[in-house]
Amino acid sequence: MRLAIFDVDGTIVDSAAHIVDTAQYVFRQNELTVPTDADVRGIIGLNLEVAMLKLCPSLSENEAEALAQDYRDHFNNKIENGLIEEQLYDGAIATIETLAGQDETFLGIATGKRLRGVERLFKDWGFGHHFHTLQTPDNNPSKPHPGMIETAMSDTGIDPNKTVMIGDTSYDMAMAKSAGVKAIGVNWGYHDHSTLRENGADLVIDHYHQLIDAIDELTG
Template structure:
């Protein structure tokens, strides 16, 4: 299949873009705070920090005077709670509609697909394996490898992995952090409207377009960067 878009590298966020994991994320954060005798953060506040590295996300939810050691302890508590909840039979993490079909359509020899996420590598690999998506991606960038979003380093590493330039690269994500990462690196950005930040915020942060459904992605890419002969 020859694609009508001219992007060489398409970099996807995970949580809120490919995978609907907000129930597990919010519940695990509540568990971590409860273990420290802290009141649970509002679910909306937790959703607002999804996409950041874990320590940065926890730091935003804790009081401003929380020290680094305390942040690290709560973050470890979150990891433990998240792993425990993921192992439960009623874990509700699911793919968003159309993800599997669109990834299959975009996956081609002339196009490289990658993931850039605030998750750990272990968490990312576990999620991709669970949903049978690992084979689509040639580059996996996580908070283990680089500073968290919106810092551009994860995106720069993905581009270096496949030899793609910023003008040949597009980021697909649901948060302003994803859009800012792309903009800082000189890449294009497309937002998705089913994640954790509103469409207006994605556009303000640099999204060329915000999708209402995943099947809108291929034509949106073609409109952004048409393939030339």
């Protein structure tokens, strides 16, 4: 048996434009220096409170929490008014369905996205039933802390040497290394090939059709 754990933003769904727009809006509304597109893309995958502190280190923890809540409120308001439609990357659902059809493979999620957002994505696209464990910031520390992966392995009973993390950022790769599992970087997300390798990726792939072979290679 083996466990394949997926990140969400930048790995399954391309949500960068909406994340950048929302972050810049709340910084502008709070009369703070507005981060660049690149700066915002660089923090995707972190818990929002941690992300806000990275974008503006002068914030207190309470101010970062308030800014994160402003972000959530604005993002959710856009969703409720039909202004956000998150698009999946080509091949994502087909690959997930193929893996889910393998008796030896458990699937998991480990994401900086809140549970509410993950459940909305599952409802919109109808593939949530394939996942056996779902780890979000609602009940875990922020990446790159290994807690999400450790809980996913505990939920499924899979050992580290049969577990692989699939993600698009340095935080995913560092989290995998901290948890003692293999890491596959995807080159279609928000951190580049070199950054993924430097932070512990065992393999970096360019297309979803390469993922199953990569998982086979790393989990034996």
